Amino acid sequence: MRSDIAIHAEPQPVPPPTPAFTASLKKRLLSGGIWSLGGRLVTAATSILVNGLLARLLSPDEMGAYFLIFSVATVGATLGQLGFAETSVRLVAESLGKHEPGRAAKAVRFVFLYGGIGSLIVALAWALGGGQWTSVAVFDSPIMGQLSVLVAIWCFLFTMRNLLAETFRGFKDFHLAVLFGGAVHSVLAAILFVIVWLFWHKATLGEVLLLAIGSVVASNLMALALLGRKVRRLGNNGGNAPLQTGHLFNIALPLWLNQLTIFGLARVNLWILGAYHPKDDVAVYGAALTLATLVTMPLLVVGAVVPPFIAEMYARNENQRLENILRTITTLAGMPTLIVLIIFSLLGGPIMGFIYGDFYRQGALVLALLSLGQTVNVWTGPCDPVLRMTNRQRTIMWISILAGFFNVVGSLLVVEKYGITGVAFITALALIFQNLAALLYTKKKVGIWTHVRLAWPPVKQLLRS
Numbered sequence: 001m002r003s004d005i006a007i008h009a010e011p012q013p014v015p016p017p018t019p020a021f022t023a024s025l026k027k028r029l030l031s032g033g034i035w036s037l038g039g040r041l042v043t044a045a046t047s048i049l050v051n052g053l054l055a056r057l058l059s060p061d062e063m064g065a066y067f068l069i070f071s072v073a074t075v076g077a078t079l080g081q082l083g084f085a086e087t088s089v090r091l092v093a094e095s096l097g098k099h100e101p102g103r104a105a106k107a108v109r110f111v112f113l114y115g116g117i118g119s120l121i122v123a124l125a126w127a128l129g130g131g132q133w134t135s136v137a138v139f140d141s142p143i144m145g146q147l148s149v150l151v152a153i154w155c156f157l158f159t160m161r162n163l164l165a166e167t168f169r170g171f172k173d174f175h176l177a178v179l180f181g182g183a184v185h186s187v188l189a190a191i192l193f194v195i196v197w198l199f200w201h202k203a204t205l206g207e208v209l210l211l212a213i214g215s216v217v218a219s220n221l222m223a224l225a226l227l228g229r230k231v232r233r234l235g236n237n238g239g240n241a242p243l244q245t246g247h248l249f250n251i252a253l254p255l256w257l258n259q260l261t262i263f264g265l266a267r268v269n270l271w272i273l274g275a276y277h278p279k280d281d282v283a284v285y286g287a288a289l290t291l292a293t294l295v296t297m298p299l300l301v302v303g304a305v306v307p308p309f310i311a312e313m314y315a316r317n318e319n320q321r322l323e324n325i326l327r328t329i330t331t332l333a334g335m336p337t338l339i340v341l342i343i344f345s346l347l348g349g350p351i352m353g354f355i356y357g358d359f360y361r362q363g364a365l366v367l368a369l370l371s372l373g374q375t376v377n378v379w380t381g382p383c384d385p386v387l388r389m390t391n392r393q394r395t396i397m398w399i400s401i402l403a404g405f406f407n408v409v410g411s412l413l414v415v416e417k418y419g420i421t422g423v424a425f426i427t428a429l430a431l432i433f434q435n436l437a438a439l440l441y442t443k444k445k446v447g448i449w450t451h452v453r454l455a456w457p458p459v460k461q462l463l464r465s
Helices: 020-059 062-079 085-096 101-140 142-146 148-170 174-199 203-235 245-276 279-305 307-315 317-356 358-379 385-387 391-445 457-465
Strands: none
Touching: 020 062, 020 174, 020 279, 020 317, 062 101, 062 142, 062 148, 062 203, 062 245, 062 279, 085 101, 085 148, 085 245, 085 307, 085 385, 101 142, 101 148, 101 203, 101 245, 142 148, 148 174, 148 203, 174 203, 245 279, 245 385, 245 391, 279 317, 279 358, 279 391, 307 317, 307 385, 317 358, 358 391, 385 391
């Protein structure tokens, strides 16, 4: 089976950028950055609100089970999408950059066909026995097993959410990618949980999942309607350079394995704790892990905006200009990250107690360690998107696998003796190794650095560069 989507592994000679192109690039970066930042702030604020409410609606044991369920759903979504969410960004951006909208439309159809099949298989596997066995045999959590069908539905919906958001990103519709990549359903969920807290003060874990599922369904339906209209406008002219379907999987599968490893790196510790420690320890670690993601918010903003521009500028052979832009953005992103790290390191206990309740104050050191690892993640810059968008997805896959292996083995060695603190320390080390290795390889193979500028010029000069 063949399609007419063209992929170019190496940059092709093209004319130098015109002033109009440069002005357009700056405008799109600024607009995308503002939307991404606003969306991330909304998503982060509502996520903290939701988790704070859930910590009061549920017992620590139930909260630990909730964090395990959420991690299973997010990793299951990554497993089900088969790497086609990120592939969509690349295929759509490249096709539109070559003024071949029909290819972009066909790319979208392939992405949802294969991603939908993969997500359905994963959801059915969990609902029809896999979830029950894993919940009881691995996590010793019968309540998780009882909710296997709801977890499977949540997983499928997360996959669709990711495919929708990343496809919008490929179109450079960053506002839609941000809104339907998490902001809309987070706000809806927050509203629902506030109502539950005000009127009932308590909820079961099953009721919590039903409300969360309802918010994602509403968000996905709105996104699907908008994307369908956009794709219909593109037409059916697919271009003249065919590509075998197998080539699509050659692009998607390394991205898939890389994303699985990245999510595993972030979540496997929670699973190890769930297998070896009481669920209230899992709740403390999960609460700290959720807060530590605030450190990465600037990098998430960068990662939400730059991938299509990396693909576009690399195709134009503008490596030096690309490096200047990426290092400028990374330096600006690194400033608030350092501030958040200092605050979490000095005031982690009171912050966790205020958000989640006094029981969670014991996670202060865990929060500091996880935040340190995430700070290095931000300061090394978007080397991961650079490697993915320049056809070096297999390399980042192997780097991620090595880091994940170290994380799993190290966590298993320390979990029984050192508990959540030891696991957090290993996680931070693995994350630091992964990002430094990716940074060095990006310089070696692509020829550009992506890390912060240690000698910081004024912000105005950074923006001009």
